[in-house]
Amino acid sequence: MRSRSKAPRLYSRLLLSELIILICMIVILVMINRESRVEAKEVSGADSLLNAISPELPDSTDYSVDFLIGKTDHPDFIMVRDPRYVFTDMPVHRLVFEAFKRMQAAASRDSINLKIVSAARSWTKQRSIWEARMQGHGYRGNLSREQKIVIIRRSLRYNSMPGISRHHWGTELDLCSVDPAYFETTRGRKIFRWLSEHAGDYGFVQVYTAPEIDSSRTGFFSEPWHWSYAPLSKPILTQYLQKVNYTHLKGFSGDDLAEAVNVIQEYVGGVNPALK
Numbered sequence: 001m002r003s004r005s006k007a008p009r010l011y012s013r014l015l016l017s018e019l020i021i022l023i024c025m026i027v028i029l030v031m032i033n034r035e036s037r038v039e040a041k042e043v044s045g046a047d048s049l050l051n052a053i054s055p056e057l058p059d060s061t062d063y064s065v066d067f068l069i070g071k072t073d074h075p076d077f078i079m080v081r082d083p084r085y086v087f088t089d090m091p092v093h094r095l096v097f098e099a100f101k102r103m104q105a106a107a108s109r110d111s112i113n114l115k116i117v118s119a120a121r122s123w124t125k126q127r128s129i130w131e132a133r134m135q136g137h138g139y140r141g142n143l144s145r146e147q148k149i150v151i152i153r154r155s156l157r158y159n160s161m162p163g164i165s166r167h168h169w170g171t172e173l174d175l176c177s178v179d180p181a182y183f184e185t186t187r188g189r190k191i192f193r194w195l196s197e198h199a200g201d202y203g204f205v206q207v208y209t210a211p212e213i214d215s216s217r218t219g220f221f222s223e224p225w226h227w228s229y230a231p232l233s234k235p236i237l238t239q240y241l242q243k244v245n246y247t248h249l250k251g252f253s254g255d256d257l258a259e260a261v262n263v264i265q266e267y268v269g270g271v272n273p274a275l276k
């Protein structure tokens, strides 16, 4: 009797412990499954928010004046040579390039082809562009101060003096074309419309907006091609406006009139308020 009654009890105890183990396993499996779903959701969420604010961003970076005016580059600059992304080899900040690649992939799904015309530019490169533009407008040392200022302002419509270009920072991209007429064509309009609607999702903001968008903006003429990676460029602009002064802007034609033209406030500061 004893042995007969003990056996079922042992059997039921075994069953109970197996049941407990089974329940524990189910609970663990459910938890693992839930965690992986949350993770998957976060990854796809990142795809739409597009890491516009990356945890890697050096918010507290102290930028030197030499960096701010293009006399030194940044350790995070990389040279992009792949013709899928650039028309010619182009230096750019690596985080900006990563964000661009994500934006380009999304654009291509909408049949929009984005390519970089220009990205990071040094002081030396900007000076050669500036000198060519000034010569083209007839700048000479023996002109009157007023004539010189007219030519400087004309050159500043679409070109920067060295030291005041945001391209020094590696955060700026000129996309597809730098010809205003291109953005009047059907293709150009389509590209601009796409960028206006979607670039913000990837951290990019148009810098030199048209007067019909913001009549109070000063400085450069509107540039539908010029987009800035805001998470990086906003703190850089803040530091530029604190640290750079006219003693730093020397060594090019018209440097003696940079202050008279008020280039730091009117041009460097004359950007889309979303970038301030």
Ligand SMILES: [Zn+2]
Residues within 6 Å of the ligand: 118, 167, 172, 173, 174, 226
């Ligand atoms: Zn540009």
